[in-house]
Amino acid sequence: MAGIGMREYRDIIGGGFLLVLGSSAAIHAVTSLRLGTVWQMGPGMFPAAVGVVIALLGTVILIGGLRSSGPRIEVDHRSMLFISLSVIAFAALIRPFGFVPAIVAVVAISSRSDARLSLAGIVLLAGSLSMIGFLIFQVGLNIPLSAFNWPR
Known part of the structure; x- marks a missing residue:
């Protein structure tokens, strides 16, 4: 309106x-x-x-x-918070733990911005994105990213 x-x-x-x-x-x-x-x-x-x-x-x-006139912009602070936290978590986790745990963290944290996704959906999405990331970056592009890199 x-x-x-x-x-x-x-x-x-x-x-x-x-x-x-x-x-x-x-x-x-x-x-x-x-x-x-x-x-x-x-x-x-x-x-x-x-x-x-x-x-x-x-x-x-x-x-x-x-x-021109337009609708008022509504900002969802909860979504902004969880999406921002997921990006920060990815940046903090990718080097010490690898990109698969970082992707899992991104999906888990960002899914809290909207509670419509079930736990099974979160697990399926995290697994799918991890597999796609592995296939694209390591198999397809041969980029030396470690999928898992557990700190000692």
């Missing part, structure tokens, strides 16, 4: 994010890479151009959000 005087905050936030992201990419490309000319492009020309396009699109979305 759009209220009188309400702004379209999703477009404002999304457009602002794209504006900052595109501007940052363009500035980085211009300041640290050689641009070259239009006829002989350097390695910085394409990233700078893409950054400018993303920044322009973000500006259009931002202005559109400021000019």
